[in-house]
Amino acid sequence: MLYNLSFLAAILALARNAAADPSSTTTNPATPTAAPLLDLPPFSGTFSIAYPPSDKIPPTDTPQVQKWLAELDLTDVPDWPLVPFTEDGDPKNPKVIPEEACDWTETGCFNKDVTTCPLGVWGLTYDDGPTEFSPQLYDFLDKTEQKATLFYIGSNVVENWQAARRACGAGHHIAVHTWSHPPSTSLTNEQFIAEVKYTEMAIKEVCGFTTTYFRPPYGDIDNRIRSLLWKMGYTSVIWDYDTDDWMMAPGGQRTEAQVDQAFDQWIAAAPQDKAGHIILEHELYQNTVNAAIKNLPRVQATWKTMSVSACTNNSHPYQEKNITLATMDGAKTGIDLDNGNSSTPTTGAGGSQPTSSGQDQGKNSDEVKSAAFLSVGLLSKEVAALVVMSATIAIAVI
Ligand SMILES: [Zn+2]
Structure with missing residues:
Protein backbone atom coordinates (compact mmCIF):
# COMPACT_ATOMS: atom_id res chain seq x y z
CA MET A 1 0.00 0.00 0.00
CA ALA A 310 -19.90 17.94 1.19
CA CYS A 311 -20.50 14.19 1.52
CA THR A 312 -20.02 14.35 5.30
CA ASN A 313 -22.36 17.37 5.53
CA ASN A 314 -19.76 19.60 7.13
CA SER A 315 -20.80 23.01 5.87
CA HIS A 316 -18.01 24.75 7.85
CA PRO A 317 -14.75 22.94 7.05
CA TYR A 318 -12.61 25.98 7.87
CA GLN A 319 -11.91 27.65 11.22
CA GLU A 320 -13.68 30.77 9.97
CA LYS A 321 -17.27 29.70 10.57
CA ASN A 322 -18.72 32.52 8.51
CA ILE A 323 -17.56 30.61 5.42
CA THR A 324 -19.91 27.91 4.19
CA LEU A 325 -19.18 25.26 1.59
CA ALA A 326 -21.99 23.40 -0.14
CA THR A 327 -23.11 20.07 1.33
CA MET A 328 -25.33 17.13 0.40
CA ASP A 329 -28.05 18.34 2.71
CA GLY A 330 -28.44 21.69 1.02
CA ALA A 331 -25.93 24.20 2.41
CA LYS A 332 -24.77 26.62 -0.24
CA THR A 333 -21.28 28.03 -0.72
CA GLY A 334 -20.82 31.58 0.47
CA ILE A 335 -19.62 33.98 3.13
CA ASP A 336 -22.00 35.16 5.82
CA LEU A 337 -21.00 38.65 6.85
CA ASP A 338 -23.74 39.07 9.45
CA ASN A 339 -23.05 36.18 11.76
CA GLY A 340 -20.02 33.96 12.12
CA ASN A 341 -22.15 31.00 13.19
CA SER A 342 -25.23 31.56 11.07
CA SER A 343 -26.98 28.71 9.29
CA THR A 344 -28.24 31.03 6.57
CA PRO A 345 -25.18 32.09 4.60
CA THR A 346 -25.28 34.22 1.52
CA THR A 347 -25.06 32.24 -1.64
CA GLY A 348 -22.86 32.17 -4.67
CA ALA A 349 -21.12 34.83 -6.66
CA GLY A 350 -22.22 38.33 -5.88
CA GLY A 351 -24.09 37.27 -2.77
CA SER A 352 -21.57 38.37 -0.19
CA GLN A 353 -21.27 42.11 -0.38
CA PRO A 354 -20.16 43.40 3.02
CA THR A 355 -21.48 46.94 2.76
CA SER A 356 -24.12 48.94 0.96
CA SER A 357 -21.72 51.82 0.48
CA GLY A 358 -21.93 53.32 -2.98
CA GLN A 359 -18.14 53.51 -2.90
CA ASP A 360 -17.83 49.74 -2.58
CA GLN A 361 -15.93 49.36 -5.82
CA GLY A 362 -12.51 48.27 -7.03
CA LYS A 363 -9.55 48.21 -4.66
CA ASN A 364 -11.40 49.83 -1.79
CA SER A 365 -14.10 47.22 -2.14
CA ASP A 366 -11.48 44.53 -1.80
CA GLU A 367 -10.14 46.15 1.36
CA VAL A 368 -13.57 46.22 2.95
CA LYS A 369 -14.24 42.64 1.97
CA SER A 370 -10.87 41.61 3.34
CA ALA A 371 -11.51 43.21 6.72
CA ALA A 372 -14.93 41.60 6.99
CA PHE A 373 -13.78 38.21 5.64
CA LEU A 374 -10.99 37.89 8.12
CA SER A 375 -12.86 39.28 11.08
CA VAL A 376 -16.43 38.07 11.13
CA GLY A 377 -15.67 34.41 11.65
CA LEU A 378 -13.78 35.09 14.84
CA LEU A 379 -15.42 38.20 16.31
CA SER A 380 -18.86 38.98 17.64
CA LYS A 381 -21.43 40.50 15.32
CA GLU A 382 -21.05 43.87 17.03
CA VAL A 383 -17.28 43.96 16.79
CA ALA A 384 -17.39 42.83 13.18
CA ALA A 385 -19.85 45.62 12.41
CA LEU A 386 -17.36 48.10 13.85
CA VAL A 387 -14.62 46.69 11.63
CA VAL A 388 -16.75 47.13 8.51
CA MET A 389 -17.87 50.60 9.63
CA SER A 390 -14.31 51.67 10.27
CA ALA A 391 -13.19 50.45 6.87
CA THR A 392 -16.09 52.30 5.21
CA ILE A 393 -15.21 55.52 7.05
CA ALA A 394 -11.59 55.12 5.94
CA ILE A 395 -12.74 54.93 2.32
CA ALA A 396 -14.80 58.08 2.75
CA VAL A 397 -11.73 59.89 4.06
CA ILE A 398 -9.61 58.69 1.14
ZN1 LIG B 1 0.69 12.70 -1.77
Whole structure:
Protein backbone atom coordinates (compact mmCIF):
# COMPACT_ATOMS: atom_id res chain seq x y z
CA MET A 1 0.00 0.00 0.00
CA LEU A 2 2.92 2.33 0.58
CA TYR A 3 4.51 4.09 -2.31
CA ASN A 4 8.12 3.93 -3.35
CA LEU A 5 9.26 7.10 -1.60
CA SER A 6 12.29 7.91 -3.70
CA PHE A 7 10.33 7.35 -6.87
CA LEU A 8 7.46 9.56 -5.77
CA ALA A 9 9.87 12.22 -4.54
CA ALA A 10 11.39 12.27 -8.01
CA ILE A 11 7.92 12.61 -9.52
CA LEU A 12 7.06 15.48 -7.22
CA ALA A 13 10.27 17.28 -8.12
CA LEU A 14 9.64 16.64 -11.80
CA ALA A 15 6.10 17.97 -11.64
CA ARG A 16 7.27 21.07 -9.82
CA ASN A 17 10.35 21.88 -11.80
CA ALA A 18 9.96 20.48 -15.30
CA ALA A 19 9.50 22.83 -18.22
CA ALA A 20 5.99 22.86 -19.60
CA ASP A 21 5.23 19.93 -21.87
CA PRO A 22 4.91 21.48 -25.36
CA SER A 23 2.11 19.03 -26.11
CA SER A 24 0.14 20.04 -23.06
CA THR A 25 -2.75 22.43 -23.07
CA THR A 26 -1.80 24.25 -19.88
CA THR A 27 -3.89 27.34 -19.33
CA ASN A 28 -3.03 30.53 -17.55
CA PRO A 29 -3.52 29.74 -13.86
CA ALA A 30 -4.37 33.35 -13.14
CA THR A 31 -7.37 33.28 -15.46
CA PRO A 32 -10.32 31.49 -13.92
CA THR A 33 -13.00 30.34 -16.33
CA ALA A 34 -15.82 30.78 -13.85
CA ALA A 35 -16.70 33.57 -11.45
CA PRO A 36 -15.47 32.80 -7.92
CA LEU A 37 -18.10 31.67 -5.44
CA LEU A 38 -16.12 33.07 -2.51
CA ASP A 39 -14.85 36.65 -2.42
CA LEU A 40 -11.35 36.10 -1.08
CA PRO A 41 -9.41 38.88 0.61
CA PRO A 42 -6.71 40.40 -1.60
CA PHE A 43 -3.33 38.70 -1.86
CA SER A 44 -0.47 40.42 -3.66
CA GLY A 45 1.75 37.38 -4.11
CA THR A 46 4.17 38.57 -1.43
CA PHE A 47 4.24 36.20 1.55
CA SER A 48 4.67 37.54 5.07
CA ILE A 49 7.52 35.20 6.02
CA ALA A 50 10.39 33.34 4.38
CA TYR A 51 8.98 29.84 4.12
CA PRO A 52 11.22 26.78 4.51
CA PRO A 53 12.89 25.34 1.40
CA SER A 54 10.59 23.35 -0.89
CA ASP A 55 10.42 19.58 -0.48
CA LYS A 56 12.47 19.61 2.73
CA ILE A 57 11.29 18.89 6.27
CA PRO A 58 11.20 22.33 7.93
CA PRO A 59 13.67 23.09 10.74
CA THR A 60 11.94 23.21 14.12
CA ASP A 61 14.25 25.63 15.92
CA THR A 62 12.88 28.74 14.21
CA PRO A 63 10.89 31.34 16.21
CA GLN A 64 7.85 30.60 14.06
CA VAL A 65 7.81 26.87 14.83
CA GLN A 66 8.63 27.50 18.48
CA LYS A 67 5.62 29.81 18.67
CA TRP A 68 3.34 27.09 17.29
CA LEU A 69 4.79 24.52 19.66
CA ALA A 70 4.26 26.82 22.65
CA GLU A 71 0.53 26.90 21.84
CA LEU A 72 0.18 23.11 22.12
CA ASP A 73 0.33 20.81 25.13
CA LEU A 74 2.11 17.67 23.92
CA THR A 75 2.51 15.98 27.30
CA ASP A 76 -0.06 13.26 26.58
CA VAL A 77 1.08 12.49 23.04
CA PRO A 78 2.12 8.81 22.79
CA ASP A 79 5.87 8.34 23.00
CA TRP A 80 6.56 5.66 20.43
CA PRO A 81 9.73 5.09 18.38
CA LEU A 82 9.86 6.89 15.06
CA VAL A 83 9.33 4.54 12.14
CA PRO A 84 12.23 4.56 9.67
CA PHE A 85 11.30 3.94 6.04
CA THR A 86 13.16 2.05 3.35
CA GLU A 87 13.84 3.35 -0.13
CA ASP A 88 10.95 1.14 -1.26
CA GLY A 89 8.52 3.03 0.92
CA ASP A 90 7.99 0.41 3.60
CA PRO A 91 8.68 0.69 7.33
CA LYS A 92 12.16 -0.73 7.99
CA ASN A 93 11.01 -2.61 11.05
CA PRO A 94 7.22 -2.84 11.33
CA LYS A 95 7.63 -4.61 14.67
CA VAL A 96 8.52 -1.29 16.30
CA ILE A 97 4.94 -0.18 15.67
CA PRO A 98 2.87 -0.99 18.80
CA GLU A 99 -0.56 -2.49 18.24
CA GLU A 100 -2.20 0.37 20.11
CA ALA A 101 -0.70 2.74 17.52
CA CYS A 102 -3.58 1.84 15.17
CA ASP A 103 -1.31 2.28 12.16
CA TRP A 104 -3.44 2.33 9.02
CA THR A 105 -0.85 1.32 6.44
CA GLU A 106 0.35 -1.66 8.48
CA THR A 107 -2.90 -2.92 10.00
CA GLY A 108 -5.76 -1.10 8.23
CA CYS A 109 -6.79 0.35 11.59
CA PHE A 110 -9.01 3.46 11.62
CA ASN A 111 -9.58 5.88 14.49
CA LYS A 112 -11.99 8.73 13.77
CA ASP A 113 -10.63 9.02 10.23
CA VAL A 114 -13.01 9.89 7.40
CA THR A 115 -12.83 6.84 5.16
CA THR A 116 -15.86 6.89 2.89
CA CYS A 117 -18.90 8.80 1.67
CA PRO A 118 -22.55 7.66 1.96
CA LEU A 119 -23.96 5.06 -0.42
CA GLY A 120 -24.30 6.44 -3.93
CA VAL A 121 -21.73 9.19 -3.40
CA TRP A 122 -18.20 9.41 -4.81
CA GLY A 123 -15.88 11.68 -2.86
CA LEU A 124 -13.50 13.42 -5.23
CA THR A 125 -10.01 14.02 -3.80
CA TYR A 126 -6.85 15.13 -5.57
CA ASP A 127 -3.50 15.13 -3.78
CA ASP A 128 -0.11 16.79 -4.22
CA GLY A 129 -1.22 20.05 -5.85
CA PRO A 130 -1.32 22.74 -6.79
CA THR A 131 0.90 22.15 -9.83
CA GLU A 132 1.29 23.69 -13.25
CA PHE A 133 -1.24 21.12 -14.49
CA SER A 134 -3.91 21.97 -11.92
CA PRO A 135 -5.65 24.69 -13.97
CA GLN A 136 -6.66 22.11 -16.59
CA LEU A 137 -8.34 20.04 -13.89
CA TYR A 138 -9.98 23.11 -12.35
CA ASP A 139 -11.28 24.16 -15.78
CA PHE A 140 -12.91 20.76 -16.16
CA LEU A 141 -14.38 20.79 -12.66
CA ASP A 142 -15.81 24.26 -13.35
CA LYS A 143 -17.28 23.15 -16.66
CA THR A 144 -18.91 20.06 -15.17
CA GLU A 145 -19.94 21.86 -11.96
CA GLN A 146 -18.09 19.54 -9.59
CA LYS A 147 -16.30 20.31 -6.33
CA ALA A 148 -13.42 18.29 -4.94
CA THR A 149 -11.31 18.10 -1.82
CA LEU A 150 -7.78 19.22 -2.71
CA PHE A 151 -5.02 18.05 -0.37
CA TYR A 152 -2.31 20.63 -0.93
CA ILE A 153 1.45 20.42 -0.40
CA GLY A 154 2.60 23.62 1.29
CA SER A 155 5.68 24.00 -0.90
CA ASN A 156 3.41 23.86 -3.95
CA VAL A 157 1.00 26.44 -2.55
CA VAL A 158 3.84 28.96 -2.26
CA GLU A 159 5.14 28.17 -5.77
CA ASN A 160 1.75 27.94 -7.51
CA TRP A 161 -0.33 30.28 -5.39
CA GLN A 162 -2.42 31.56 -8.31
CA ALA A 163 -3.80 28.08 -8.92
CA ALA A 164 -4.42 27.61 -5.20
CA ARG A 165 -6.26 30.91 -4.96
CA ARG A 166 -8.43 30.03 -7.91
CA ALA A 167 -9.43 26.71 -6.32
CA CYS A 168 -10.19 28.42 -3.01
CA GLY A 169 -12.42 30.96 -4.70
CA ALA A 170 -14.19 28.27 -6.72
CA GLY A 171 -15.45 26.67 -3.51
CA HIS A 172 -13.36 23.52 -3.63
CA HIS A 173 -12.61 22.05 -0.22
CA ILE A 174 -8.97 22.92 0.50
CA ALA A 175 -7.01 20.75 2.92
CA VAL A 176 -3.45 20.00 4.08
CA HIS A 177 -1.11 17.27 2.81
CA THR A 178 2.10 18.43 4.61
CA TRP A 179 4.84 20.83 3.53
CA SER A 180 7.30 18.35 1.98
CA HIS A 181 5.43 15.01 1.69
CA PRO A 182 7.31 12.82 4.18
CA PRO A 183 5.86 9.68 5.83
CA SER A 184 4.18 11.08 8.95
CA THR A 185 5.30 8.37 11.37
CA SER A 186 8.95 8.96 10.47
CA LEU A 187 8.75 12.51 11.88
CA THR A 188 9.18 13.85 15.39
CA ASN A 189 6.15 15.56 16.93
CA GLU A 190 7.80 18.91 16.30
CA GLN A 191 8.60 18.15 12.66
CA PHE A 192 5.06 16.96 11.96
CA ILE A 193 3.55 20.08 13.53
CA ALA A 194 5.86 22.27 11.43
CA GLU A 195 4.85 20.35 8.26
CA VAL A 196 1.15 20.96 8.93
CA LYS A 197 1.35 24.52 10.26
CA TYR A 198 3.56 25.95 7.48
CA THR A 199 1.12 24.51 4.93
CA GLU A 200 -1.86 25.87 6.86
CA MET A 201 -0.18 29.28 7.05
CA ALA A 202 0.59 29.39 3.31
CA ILE A 203 -3.05 28.54 2.47
CA LYS A 204 -4.26 31.17 4.92
CA GLU A 205 -2.07 33.82 3.32
CA VAL A 206 -3.22 32.97 -0.20
CA CYS A 207 -6.91 32.28 0.47
CA GLY A 208 -7.72 33.92 3.79
CA PHE A 209 -9.07 30.87 5.62
CA THR A 210 -7.73 28.23 7.96
CA THR A 211 -7.87 24.56 7.00
CA THR A 212 -9.09 21.76 9.29
CA TYR A 213 -8.70 18.60 7.17
CA PHE A 214 -5.55 16.56 6.58
CA ARG A 215 -4.51 13.60 4.46
CA PRO A 216 -1.29 11.79 5.40
CA PRO A 217 1.19 11.28 2.56
CA TYR A 218 1.31 7.55 1.68
CA GLY A 219 -1.68 7.15 4.04
CA ASP A 220 0.92 6.90 6.79
CA ILE A 221 -0.95 7.64 10.03
CA ASP A 222 -1.08 6.22 13.53
CA ASN A 223 -2.49 7.32 16.89
CA ARG A 224 0.52 9.53 17.67
CA ILE A 225 -0.02 11.46 14.45
CA ARG A 226 -3.79 11.54 15.05
CA SER A 227 -3.18 12.93 18.54
CA LEU A 228 -1.13 15.77 17.08
CA LEU A 229 -3.76 16.44 14.41
CA TRP A 230 -6.58 16.63 16.95
CA LYS A 231 -4.60 19.09 19.05
CA MET A 232 -4.27 21.27 15.96
CA GLY A 233 -7.99 20.95 15.18
CA TYR A 234 -7.68 18.59 12.21
CA THR A 235 -9.72 15.67 10.87
CA SER A 236 -7.84 12.98 8.94
CA VAL A 237 -9.10 11.64 5.62
CA ILE A 238 -8.10 8.30 4.10
CA TRP A 239 -9.56 6.64 0.98
CA ASP A 240 -11.10 3.34 -0.08
CA TYR A 241 -10.42 3.40 -3.84
CA ASP A 242 -6.91 4.08 -5.13
CA THR A 243 -6.24 4.77 -8.83
CA ASP A 244 -2.48 4.40 -8.36
CA ASP A 245 -2.38 7.14 -10.98
CA TRP A 246 0.91 8.50 -9.56
CA MET A 247 2.62 5.44 -11.08
CA MET A 248 1.97 6.86 -14.56
CA ALA A 249 4.99 9.11 -14.13
CA PRO A 250 7.61 9.07 -16.87
CA GLY A 251 9.33 5.74 -16.42
CA GLY A 252 6.51 4.56 -14.14
CA GLN A 253 4.92 1.13 -14.14
CA ARG A 254 1.28 2.00 -14.76
CA THR A 255 -0.43 2.94 -18.01
CA GLU A 256 -3.42 5.17 -18.56
CA ALA A 257 -5.28 2.10 -19.83
CA GLN A 258 -4.70 0.38 -16.49
CA VAL A 259 -6.11 3.37 -14.63
CA ASP A 260 -9.11 3.31 -16.96
CA GLN A 261 -9.57 -0.40 -16.18
CA ALA A 262 -9.69 0.37 -12.47
CA PHE A 263 -12.58 2.72 -13.13
CA ASP A 264 -14.21 0.00 -15.31
CA GLN A 265 -14.12 -2.43 -12.38
CA TRP A 266 -15.44 0.06 -9.82
CA ILE A 267 -18.31 1.09 -12.09
CA ALA A 268 -19.18 -2.55 -12.83
CA ALA A 269 -19.27 -3.28 -9.10
CA ALA A 270 -21.36 -0.22 -8.23
CA PRO A 271 -24.72 -2.10 -8.11
CA GLN A 272 -23.31 -4.18 -5.24
CA ASP A 273 -22.02 -1.15 -3.30
CA LYS A 274 -22.82 -1.16 0.41
CA ALA A 275 -21.36 2.33 0.92
CA GLY A 276 -20.06 5.25 -1.10
CA HIS A 277 -16.39 5.87 -1.82
CA ILE A 278 -13.52 8.27 -1.39
CA ILE A 279 -11.22 8.11 -4.38
CA LEU A 280 -7.49 8.85 -4.37
CA GLU A 281 -6.22 10.70 -7.44
CA HIS A 282 -3.44 13.24 -8.00
CA GLU A 283 -3.19 16.61 -9.70
CA LEU A 284 0.49 15.79 -10.01
CA TYR A 285 1.24 15.98 -13.73
CA GLN A 286 -0.26 15.81 -17.19
CA ASN A 287 -1.08 12.09 -17.19
CA THR A 288 -2.97 12.14 -13.91
CA VAL A 289 -4.99 15.18 -14.90
CA ASN A 290 -5.76 13.57 -18.29
CA ALA A 291 -6.94 10.39 -16.57
CA ALA A 292 -9.11 12.33 -14.14
CA ILE A 293 -10.76 14.35 -16.88
CA LYS A 294 -11.28 11.30 -19.08
CA ASN A 295 -12.96 9.19 -16.40
CA LEU A 296 -14.97 11.74 -14.46
CA PRO A 297 -18.01 11.85 -16.79
CA ARG A 298 -18.71 8.13 -16.40
CA VAL A 299 -18.17 8.38 -12.65
CA GLN A 300 -20.71 11.20 -12.61
CA ALA A 301 -23.13 8.96 -14.49
CA THR A 302 -22.80 6.32 -11.76
CA TRP A 303 -22.49 8.26 -8.49
CA LYS A 304 -23.13 11.72 -7.13
CA THR A 305 -19.71 13.36 -7.06
CA MET A 306 -18.66 15.89 -4.44
CA SER A 307 -15.98 16.90 -1.97
CA VAL A 308 -15.37 15.14 1.34
CA SER A 309 -16.76 18.06 3.35
CA ALA A 310 -19.90 17.94 1.19
CA CYS A 311 -20.50 14.19 1.52
CA THR A 312 -20.02 14.35 5.30
CA ASN A 313 -22.36 17.37 5.53
CA ASN A 314 -19.76 19.60 7.13
CA SER A 315 -20.80 23.01 5.87
CA HIS A 316 -18.01 24.75 7.85
CA PRO A 317 -14.75 22.94 7.05
CA TYR A 318 -12.61 25.98 7.87
CA GLN A 319 -11.91 27.65 11.22
CA GLU A 320 -13.68 30.77 9.97
CA LYS A 321 -17.27 29.70 10.57
CA ASN A 322 -18.72 32.52 8.51
CA ILE A 323 -17.56 30.61 5.42
CA THR A 324 -19.91 27.91 4.19
CA LEU A 325 -19.18 25.26 1.59
CA ALA A 326 -21.99 23.40 -0.14
CA THR A 327 -23.11 20.07 1.33
CA MET A 328 -25.33 17.13 0.40
CA ASP A 329 -28.05 18.34 2.71
CA GLY A 330 -28.44 21.69 1.02
CA ALA A 331 -25.93 24.20 2.41
CA LYS A 332 -24.77 26.62 -0.24
CA THR A 333 -21.28 28.03 -0.72
CA GLY A 334 -20.82 31.58 0.47
CA ILE A 335 -19.62 33.98 3.13
CA ASP A 336 -22.00 35.16 5.82
CA LEU A 337 -21.00 38.65 6.85
CA ASP A 338 -23.74 39.07 9.45
CA ASN A 339 -23.05 36.18 11.76
CA GLY A 340 -20.02 33.96 12.12
CA ASN A 341 -22.15 31.00 13.19
CA SER A 342 -25.23 31.56 11.07
CA SER A 343 -26.98 28.71 9.29
CA THR A 344 -28.24 31.03 6.57
CA PRO A 345 -25.18 32.09 4.60
CA THR A 346 -25.28 34.22 1.52
CA THR A 347 -25.06 32.24 -1.64
CA GLY A 348 -22.86 32.17 -4.67
CA ALA A 349 -21.12 34.83 -6.66
CA GLY A 350 -22.22 38.33 -5.88
CA GLY A 351 -24.09 37.27 -2.77
CA SER A 352 -21.57 38.37 -0.19
CA GLN A 353 -21.27 42.11 -0.38
CA PRO A 354 -20.16 43.40 3.02
CA THR A 355 -21.48 46.94 2.76
CA SER A 356 -24.12 48.94 0.96
CA SER A 357 -21.72 51.82 0.48
CA GLY A 358 -21.93 53.32 -2.98
CA GLN A 359 -18.14 53.51 -2.90
CA ASP A 360 -17.83 49.74 -2.58
CA GLN A 361 -15.93 49.36 -5.82
CA GLY A 362 -12.51 48.27 -7.03
CA LYS A 363 -9.55 48.21 -4.66
CA ASN A 364 -11.40 49.83 -1.79
CA SER A 365 -14.10 47.22 -2.14
CA ASP A 366 -11.48 44.53 -1.80
CA GLU A 367 -10.14 46.15 1.36
CA VAL A 368 -13.57 46.22 2.95
CA LYS A 369 -14.24 42.64 1.97
CA SER A 370 -10.87 41.61 3.34
CA ALA A 371 -11.51 43.21 6.72
CA ALA A 372 -14.93 41.60 6.99
CA PHE A 373 -13.78 38.21 5.64
CA LEU A 374 -10.99 37.89 8.12
CA SER A 375 -12.86 39.28 11.08
CA VAL A 376 -16.43 38.07 11.13
CA GLY A 377 -15.67 34.41 11.65
CA LEU A 378 -13.78 35.09 14.84
CA LEU A 379 -15.42 38.20 16.31
CA SER A 380 -18.86 38.98 17.64
CA LYS A 381 -21.43 40.50 15.32
CA GLU A 382 -21.05 43.87 17.03
CA VAL A 383 -17.28 43.96 16.79
CA ALA A 384 -17.39 42.83 13.18
CA ALA A 385 -19.85 45.62 12.41
CA LEU A 386 -17.36 48.10 13.85
CA VAL A 387 -14.62 46.69 11.63
CA VAL A 388 -16.75 47.13 8.51
CA MET A 389 -17.87 50.60 9.63
CA SER A 390 -14.31 51.67 10.27
CA ALA A 391 -13.19 50.45 6.87
CA THR A 392 -16.09 52.30 5.21
CA ILE A 393 -15.21 55.52 7.05
CA ALA A 394 -11.59 55.12 5.94
CA ILE A 395 -12.74 54.93 2.32
CA ALA A 396 -14.80 58.08 2.75
CA VAL A 397 -11.73 59.89 4.06
CA ILE A 398 -9.61 58.69 1.14
ZN1 LIG B 1 0.69 12.70 -1.77
